[in-house]
Amino acid sequence: MLTKRQENILKLIVEHYIKLAKPISSNLICKKLKCSSATVRNEMAVLENMGLLEKTHTSSGRVPSEEGYRYYVDNLMELKKMNAEDMLKLQMIFKNQQLPLADCITRSLQIISDMTSYATMILGSNSHENLLKQIEAIPISDDTIVAIVITDKGHVEHKEMKLENIQLDDIKKTVNLINNLIVGTPIDEVSVKLEYEVKPIIGKYVVQHEQIYNAFYNVFSDFSTKQSDINIVGRNKFLEQPEFSNIDKIKNIFNKLDDRAVLKEIREEDDNNIKIFIGSENNIDDDVTVIKTKFSTGKEEGTLAIVGPKRMDYERVVSLLEFVKENIEKDY
Amino acid sequence: MLTKRQENILKLIVEHYIKLAKPISSNLICKKLKCSSATVRNEMAVLENMGLLEKTHTSSGRVPSEEGYRYYVDNLMELKKMNAEDMLKLQMIFKNQQLPLADCITRSLQIISDMTSYATMILGSNSHENLLKQIEAIPISDDTIVAIVITDKGHVEHKEMKLENIQLDDIKKTVNLINNLIVGTPIDEVSVKLEYEVKPIIGKYVVQHEQIYNAFYNVFSDFSTKQSDINIVGRNKFLEQPEFSNIDKIKNIFNKLDDRAVLKEIREEDDNNIKIFIGSENNIDDDVTVIKTKFSTGKEEGTLAIVGPKRMDYERVVSLLEFVKENIEKDY
DNA sequence: TCCTAGCACTATAATTTTACGAGTGCTAAT
DNA sequence: ATTAGCACTCGTAAAATTATAGTGCTAGGA
Numbered sequence: 001m002l003t004k005r006q007e008n009i010l011k012l013i014v015e016h017y018i019k020l021a022k023p024i025s026s027n028l029i030c031k032k033l034k035c036s037s038a039t040v041r042n043e044m045a046v047l048e049n050m051g052l053l054e055k056t057h058t059s060s061g062r063v064p065s066e067e068g069y070r071y072y073v074d075n076l077m078e079l080k081k082m083n084a085e086d087m088l089k090l091q092m093i094f095k096n097q098q099l100p101l102a103d104c105i106t107r108s109l110q111i112i113s114d115m116t117s118y119a120t121m122i123l124g125s126n127s128h129e130n131l132l133k134q135i136e137a138i139p140i141s142d143d144t145i146v147a148i149v150i151t152d153k154g155h156v157e158h159k160e161m162k163l164e165n166i167q168l169d170d171i172k173k174t175v176n177l178i179n180n181l182i183v184g185t186p187i188d189e190v191s192v193k194l195e196y197e198v199k200p201i202i203g204k205y206v207v208q209h210e211q212i213y214n215a216f217y218n219v220f221s222d223f224s225t226k227q228s229d230i231n232i233v234g235r236n237k238f239l240e241q242p243e244f245s246n247i248d249k250i251k252n253i254f255n256k257l258d259d260r261a262v263l264k265e266i267r268e269e270d271d272n273n274i275k276i277f278i279g280s281e282n283n284i285d286d287d288v289t290v291i292k293t294k295f296s297t298g299k300e301e302g303t304l305a306i307v308g309p310k311r312m313d314y315e316r317v318v319s320l321l322e323f324v325k326e327n328i329e330k331d332y
Numbered sequence: 333m334l335t336k337r338q339e340n341i342l343k344l345i346v347e348h349y350i351k352l353a354k355p356i357s358s359n360l361i362c363k364k365l366k367c368s369s370a371t372v373r374n375e376m377a378v379l380e381n382m383g384l385l386e387k388t389h390t391s392s393g394r395v396p397s398e399e400g401y402r403y404y405v406d407n408l409m410e411l412k413k414m415n416a417e418d419m420l421k422l423q424m425i426f427k428n429q430q431l432p433l434a435d436c437i438t439r440s441l442q443i444i445s446d447m448t449s450y451a452t453m454i455l456g457s458n459s460h461e462n463l464l465k466q467i468e469a470i471p472i473s474d475d476t477i478v479a480i481v482i483t484d485k486g487h488v489e490h491k492e493m494k495l496e497n498i499q500l501d502d503i504k505k506t507v508n509l510i511n512n513l514i515v516g517t518p519i520d521e522v523s524v525k526l527e528y529e530v531k532p533i534i535g536k537y538v539v540q541h542e543q544i545y546n547a548f549y550n551v552f553s554d555f556s557t558k559q560s561d562i563n564i565v566g567r568n569k570f571l572e573q574p575e576f577s578n579i580d581k582i583k584n585i586f587n588k589l590d591d592r593a594v595l596k597e598i599r600e601e602d603d604n605n606i607k608i609f610i611g612s613e614n615n616i617d618d619d620v621t622v623i624k625t626k627f628s629t630g631k632e633e634g635t636l637a638i639v640g641p642k643r644m645d646y647e648r649v650v651s652l653l654e655f656v657k658e659n660i661e662k663d664y
Numbered sequence: 665t666c667c668t669a670g671c672a673c674t675a676t677a678a679t680t681t682t683a684c685g686a687g688t689g690c691t692a693a694t
Numbered sequence: 695a696t697t698a699g700c701a702c703t704c705g706t707a708a709a710a711t712t713a714t715a716g717t718g719c720t721a722g723g724a
Binding site for chain 4: 390
């Protein structure tokens, strides 16, 4: 258990380190606290023993350890209100009620990324939660057709299909069949239903059923693997943080950000409130923190995340995220 | 005018530098040529005077200058056939005739990026060349509708519209009107036509015409500004090239790659053959080369580009690009 | 018992020094 | 024209030097 003073010192170190990005000395801290640097040094030694602080070398100042950040986030951080400037910029988006949700989210996160110099992410709802709403097939030329798939959440994917010697009528029949039989099915399960419920029927009534079936099958299997509802804004912001000034770090982070499997884990986490994953708690990088929250309106749900250095302005980011989440849930 | 020997030396220097990424000494070159290093040194001095070679410091080996690369590309490079391995990997894609063009291009460029460690780009046709083919409006809930716009090239965009107290019937009327009146119009001009040809009519027949008109207007204006038919594959490959090992270089390049204005200029260039932009000849970065080609099938056209360090394997890249271009134009 | 002034100590960062090697340019001989 | 040979240059790497910003610890004072 930490004493009040130890907590103060830890808090000051974390907050200074967030601003300065270099080890914090006892001198700096003792100015903010009315006690001598020696006292601070003693306390720092205690905090280091408890694993909350680290040194970069024997005679260096202190840096928060992962557990240090964790303690800060769990116990010391104050959830103050957003600063006025941040507020002003974000409110513009929500005041204008007209915006579709997707646009509103994209813009908010764009603004947040620019203001904070962290990257932001939007993860749409899981594809198994998306139900097939409708499909369309629009002929583009005599051998290609664009298939469009729409889900109940308003998610749209399209894919070209190349078909040879096809009667437009056969396509229409198939589309109608799909729209009648399997609308409402979770996208993940459409392929299966397509095989067992649609294939047998078009086998009887449609001439080139084999070819058409395959084409549609591909469309749907593409859809569920694509999951293109992951959107990262401000990747390049990583290049501005001093802790990521070496290419190998950047390479690792960028590769992780391209890896859907990694990102999906962020979504999987069940908590509906704001959750913070510091360093090794996320699977992106040890020097990275991910702060995320789920939002859910009546109709739609998804995940917002902010990704930046472990040395992140936690208070600010949390308040920003909170604000966006609340406004989304209020307005939509 | 260069002598035969000078050309040989320049060619050898360029090719070695491409492989080794460090200044080339007279010693290395004289081994490939039957003359002494002193002779090579003399010739190198001449080439340097002509501006084709550069030194990194007074006593260093030589590096090709921008003009050196230019001379190499214009006069010395041999357009040999693709190597067997490259060929094998790419042929797999074109043998399988079934693939829609878009997939086929994406995959080729993905493979090329992986093989070469350069980034690749696909730039679709200009939006003013895309004609409106059809629109659809699908209600998702009682106040949101997904509008889908399809062009004759098979390009699809969608956007949510939020509408209040709207009769579905009014939407249908509007959609029909648009599909009847302005299909075939270049996407760029749709907004104008919408105003002068559609607005007056729905003004009479549609109840909430103001709101509906605005919603559709937004959909189209979004479409033409979006131009999301620019696709970059393998951005991260830049991180693997030694010349881009410092963060500021990378920052510049990545910012340029995010700047549509910069990328569009690559498309604007009129030449239908392969074109090479070395260093300052492109507007991405002085250490970058862009190699691009237009392709055009009967129905569609676009631009393929490979973006890598100035020290790029020109012969290989040109042959790869040539191959893809030819196969696209043959098969589609 | 807690606090703190003071001092010895230590690692880093910045600068200088040294040594070496890879390369050039030039000259003189072929 | 070519080339062997040599002096010279610059960059890089390692070692030595200095300065400094920090610590830990001790001993005396509240």
